[in-house]
Amino acid sequence: MxxxxxxxxxxxxxxxxxxxxxxxxxxxxxxxxxxxxLTQLSDTGTAALGRGDYRLQATDGSEFSQAALKGKASAVFFGFTHCPDVCPTTLGDVTGWREELGPDADKLRVFFVTVDPERDSVETLRDYVSWAPGVIGVSGSPEEVAKAVKAFRIYARKVPQEGGGYSMDHSSTMLLFDDQGEYAGLIGYREDPERAMASLRALLKG
Structure with missing residues (x-):
């Protein structure tokens, strides 16, 4: 026993x-x-999100900077053109959101900022986002992109691959800003459509 x-x-x-x-x-x-x-928003606070001295070029010919976030509600997403799943899926979601917003879609600017400036020129991004109406691609020098990554509290890291190539690991959240350039929330990757639309409608009403 x-x-x-x-x-x-x-x-x-x-x-x-x-x-x-x-x-x-x-x-x-x-x-x-x-x-x-994670964007570590709970640790760093949100008041300073998007603020910095970054100056990048957008596919519509404008400059993307802190000042560019003012005047109209904005959604900012970081990714890269060689992204296998997260980025094309998010662009598809944006297309669906804009269709559901109808006329209100014109009140929202969507910026797709590259985390891979070595491969993603403005011209490359223009091609890449051309199928997603209303999405503006953003690129620039590695130094300026690094400033933007820091300003938006984004995680981005180069991941070496076999054969000498590389991919990019990055945050997958979409950051929302009101027409004063103030942080107004986020939409997670593959967010429930109803919750995503509720966030966007609240943003555009504000």
Missing amino acids: AGTDRGGSLRKLRYLLWALVVVALGIVGWTQVVSPR
């Missing part, structure tokens, strides 16, 4: 140790993978 009790205790201890390993792996995954991809 004592041997049976001892065996049961050992099994329980083993299960407990495995549970601790799983928890530890979860913490490591959050710290090293998930957490850096």
Whole structure:
């Protein structure tokens, strides 16, 4: 009987140790993978989002800077043209949102800012966003893009691939700004359509 009790205790201890390993792996995954991809809005606050001395070029011929966020409600999304899924999916979502907004879609500017200026020139971006009505591509020098990434609290990192190429890991949220250039919320990647539309309508009413 004592041997049976001892065996049961050992099994329980083993299960407990495995549970601790799983928890530890979860913490490591959050710290090293998930957490850096967040915009860290809760840690840094939102008042300064979009503020900085970045000066980039837009596909409509305008300059994208802090001042460009004023005058009209804006949605700002960071990505790159070689993006396999997140960016084209988001552009598709934007197209659907604009269709549902109807005439109100003209009240909203959508900026697609590259995190890969080495490959994404203004001309490349113009081509890339051409199928998504109302979306304005934004690019510039690596230095200016880095300033914008910092100003918008965006996570972006180059990921080397086999053969010498690379991809980009980046935040997937869409940041919303009112017509005064003030941060007004965000829309998550693959956000529930009803919630996304509610956020946009609230933004355009404000």
